[in-house]
Amino acid sequence: MEFLLALIVLLACLVIGVRHGGIGLAAVSGVGLIIFIFVFGYKPGTPPIAVMLTILAVVTCAGFLQTSGGLTVMLKYAEKFLRSNPKRITIYAPITTWFLTVLCGTGHVVYTMFPIIYDIAIKEGIRPERPMAVASVSSQMGISASPVSVALVSFVSIFSAAGLPYTVLNLLAVSIPSTLCGVIFAALWSYRRGKDLEDDPEFQKLISNPEDKAYVYGSNTESLIDKELPKSYYRSMYIFLIGIVVIAVLGNCPQLLPHYPNAKGVMKAISMTDVIQMIMLFLAAMMLFFCKMKAKDVGNSQVFRSGLVAVVSVYGVAWMSNTMFMAHMDLLKQFLGDTVQAYPWTYAVVIYLTSKLVNSQAAAVSIIVPVAVAIGIDPVVIISFIPSIYGYFFIPTYPSDLACISFDRSGTTHIGKYVLNHSFMIPGLIGVITGSCVGYVIAHILY
Numbered sequence: 541m542e543f544l545l546a547l548i549v550l551l552a553c554l555v556i557g558v559r560h561g562g563i564g565l566a567a568v569s570g571v572g573l574i575i576f577i578f579v580f581g582y583k584p585g586t587p588p589i590a591v592m593l594t595i596l597a598v599v600t601c602a603g604f605l606q607t608s609g610g611l612t613v614m615l616k617y618a619e620k621f622l623r624s625n626p627k628r629i630t631i632y633a634p635i636t637t638w639f640l641t642v643l644c645g646t647g648h649v650v651y652t653m654f655p656i657i658y659d660i661a662i663k664e665g666i667r668p669e670r671p672m673a674v675a676s677v678s679s680q681m682g683i684s685a686s687p688v689s690v691a692l693v694s695f696v697s698i699f700s701a702a703g704l705p706y707t708v709l710n711l712l713a714v715s716i717p718s719t720l721c722g723v724i725f726a727a728l729w730s731y732r733r734g735k736d737l738e739d740d741p742e743f744q745k746l747i748s749n750p751e752d753k754a755y756v757y758g759s760n761t762e763s764l765i766d767k768e769l770p771k772s773y774y775r776s777m778y779i780f781l782i783g784i785v786v787i788a789v790l791g792n793c794p795q796l797l798p799h800y801p802n803a804k805g806v807m808k809a810i811s812m813t814d815v816i817q818m819i820m821l822f823l824a825a826m827m828l829f830f831c832k833m834k835a836k837d838v839g840n841s842q843v844f845r846s847g848l849v850a851v852v853s854v855y856g857v858a859w860m861s862n863t864m865f866m867a868h869m870d871l872l873k874q875f876l877g878d879t880v881q882a883y884p885w886t887y888a889v890v891i892y893l894t895s896k897l898v899n900s901q902a903a904a905v906s907i908i909v910p911v912a913v914a915i916g917i918d919p920v921v922i923i924s925f926i927p928s929i930y931g932y933f934f935i936p937t938y939p940s941d942l943a944c945i946s947f948d949r950s951g952t953t954h955i956g957k958y959v960l961n962h963s964f965m966i967p968g969l970i971g972v973i974t975g976s977c978v979g980y981v982i983a984h985i986l987y
Contacts, residue, residue, distance in 0.1 A: 542580070543868050549575050550864050554857070554897045562849040565898065566856030576863045585862030588906055590813050591697045592851050595690045595902065597820035599847020602645055602688070603838040604824040605780050608831040609773030611843070614643060616764040619656050623765065626660045633657045633671040634678035634727045638720065641682030643781070645689040648846055650679035650940055654947035662757060662950060667734050669952035673963035674730040674971075676944040677933055678723040681971050683901050684926045685715040687784055687791075688820070690850050690902035691929060695909060696791075697813045702913045706923065706987075707812065708791030714983045715926040722927055722975030726967040733966075734952060743950060756949050772831040779830070783823040790815055850902050857898055858906035865911045873915040880917050887917060888925035888976050895931035899938060904929050924983040927975030933968035935959065 553572035557565030576582045605611050618636050625632050633653070640649045657675055661668040683689045687708050692715070699706050737743050747753040790796055790812070797809040828835055838844050865872060880887045895904035912922050932938045936945075936955055941964050945953050955962045 543871055546576065546580060546582075546864050546868070550861060551897070553860060557857070558897065558899050562853035562900065565903070566852045569856030569860040572860040573863060576860070576867070580867070582863050582867040585859055585864075585866050587855060587859040588694075588697070588862075588910075590701060591694045591858070591906055592855055594693045594697050594813055594817055595847065595851050595854065597817040598645060598688050598690065598693055599844055599850070600838070601780070601783070601820040601824045602847060603841045603844025604827045604833070604835075605644070605776060606841045606843045607838045608776035608827045608833040609770065610776030610780050610827070610831075611644060611649065612764065613769060613773050613777045614640060615649065615652050616767070616769065618653065619763065620765050622653075622656060622660055623763075626664050627666075629657060629660045629664065629666060630671040630674070630731050631724075631727045633660075633675040634723050634730075635720075637675045637679040638682040638685070638723045641679050641689075642686045642716070643784070644843070645683070645686045646843055646846065647679040647683055647940055648842060650676060651943055653679075654944055656763075658947055658949065665737055667737055667740070667952050668948045668950045669954075669963050670730045670733055672944050672948055672953050674723075674726050674967040676940050677726060677964055677967045677971055679940060680901075680930050680933070680938070681719045681723055681927065681975065684929055685712065685719045687712060687787055690847065690854075691905050693813075693816060694854070694902050694905045695926070696816065698905070698909050698913060699919070700811050700813045702910075704913070704919050706919060707794070708816075709788055710792075710987070711923060711926065712788070713986060714923050714979050717982060718975045718979035719927050719971075721978045722971035722973075725974040726971040729970055730967055737950070737952075740952070743952065746951060770832070772833070776827050776831040776833075779823055779826045783819055787816055787819055790819075850900065853898075853900060853903055854906045857903050858910075861907040862910065866914075869914060872911060876911075876915055876917075880912075880921065884918075884921045884924070884980070885976075887912060887921055888928035891925065892928045892931040892972065895929050896934050899932045901929045901932075904931075920983050920987045923987070924980040925976050927972055927979055930968075930972055933964045936962045936964055 549572055553568050557568035577584055618640055622629060622632055622636060637650045637653055641647050653675065654672065657671050658668050661671050683691050686692055692711060695711055696708055747756055794809040797815065799807040799809050802808045827833065891904055891908045894908050895901055898904055909922060933941060945955065953963045
C-alpha cells in the first residue's frame with residue numbers, strides 16, 4: 541500500500557511538472573522529495589551528478605558549435621542534399637533529420653529543416669504531411685543514436701557508475717542501425733499516406749481562395765545553398781566531427797586511456813564519462829580559439845538553452861525518482877525483475893511510457909535505467925530497447941511536433957479530432973516498434 545501511495549505521489553509530480561516545462565518539472569520534483577523524505581521517512585536518494593556534468597559538458601560544446609557556425613554548415617549540406625532529390629523528399633527528409641540529430645546530439649536542429657521540407661514538398665505536389673510528420677519523428681529518434689546526445693551520455697554514465705563493461709560504441713552498434721531501420725520503415729509507410737493533394741477536397745477548398753493559395757504556395761524560406769559561409773564555420777564543423785570520432789575510438793579502445801590504481805591497487809582506465817566531459821570542453825575551447833566567435837554569445841544559443849533545461853530537469857526528476865525507488869528496491873527486484881526476465885518487452889513499455897510522462901528521453905533514462913540496473917535486469921535487454929526511450933510523440937505536445945504543424949501551411953499535418961489520431965502517431969509507432977525489434981535482435985547477436 542505504501543508503495544502505491546508513493547507511486548501516486550511520483551506520477552502526480554511528473555504530470556503536474558510536465559505542464560510547466562523542463563524547469564517546472566525539476567521544481568515540482570522538489571515537492572515530491574519533501575513528501576518522500578519528511579512524510580514517508582525515506583532516505584534521500586543520490587542526485588545523478590555524473591550524468592548532469594556530462595550533459596553540461598556536451599551542451600556547452602553544442603552551444604559553441606551553433607554559435608561558431610558549424611551547425612549552419614551542416615544545415616547547408618542537408619538542404620543541398622534534399623533540394624537535389626525533391627521527388628524523394630518523403631524518404632530523404634526523415635533520414636536527413638535523423639542524421640543531423642545523430643551528428644549534433646539534439647533534435648532541435650529540425651526546426652530549420654521544416655520550412656525547407658515544406659517548400660520542396662508543396663512545389664513537387666507532394667502532400668506535405670508525408671515528409672514533414674515522419675521528419676519530426678525521425679529527428680527525435682536520432683537522439684538515442686548520437687554519441688553526444690544527452691540521453692546516450694546518460695546511458696554511458698549510468699553503466700560506467702555500475703561497473704558495466706559497455707562502451708559508447710557498444711551502445712551505438714545497437715542504437716544506430718535499429719533507429720535507422722525504424723526511420724526507414726516509417727518513411728516507407730509515409731510515402732503514400734493520406735490523399736494526394738489534387739484528390740483532397742479539404743485542400744482543394746483551401747486553395748480555391750486566391751489569397752489562401754498564395755499563402756500555401758508562397759515561399760518565405762531563406763536558402764543556405766547560395767550563401768557564402770566564412771571559413772571559420774567550416775573549421776568549427778571539422779573540429780566537432782573530429783571530436784566525435786576521437787570519443788568513439790577511445791570508448792572502444794580503453795587501452796589508449798590513462799590508467800590509475802584503484803583502491804585495491806589495480807590499474808584501471810579513467811572513466812569514459814570523464815573522458816567525454818574533457819573532450820567536449822576541449823572542443824569548445826578549440827572553436828573559441830580558431831573560429832572567430834565570442835564565448836558570451838553561447839549563452840544565447842538555442843541548443844545551449846535547451847540543454848541547460850535538460851540538466852535542471854534531470855537533476856530534479858532523477859533525484860526524486862531515485863529516492864522513491866531505492867526505498868522499495870526489494871519489492872522492485874521481486875516483482876519487476878521476474879516480470880522483465882519472463883517478458884523482456886515489458887521493460888520497453890515502461891521506459892516508453894516514462895518518456896511520455898516526462899517528455900524527455902534523457903529524463904526517462906535517468907529515472908528507469910538506474911532502477912533496471914539495480915534490480916538486476918540483463919544489460920543486454922536494456923541496450924536492446926534503446927529506441928523505446930522515445931515516447932513523447934504519443935500525445936503531440938512536444939515543441940518539434942507543434943512546430944511541424946505550424947510550418948505546414950497546407951494544413952495536412954494536423955492534430956485530429958480525437959487528439960490521438962494525429963499525423964505523428966503511426967510513423968512514431970512504426971519507428972519505435974521496428975527499432976526496438978531490430979535492436980533486440982542486434983543486441984542479442986552482438987552481446
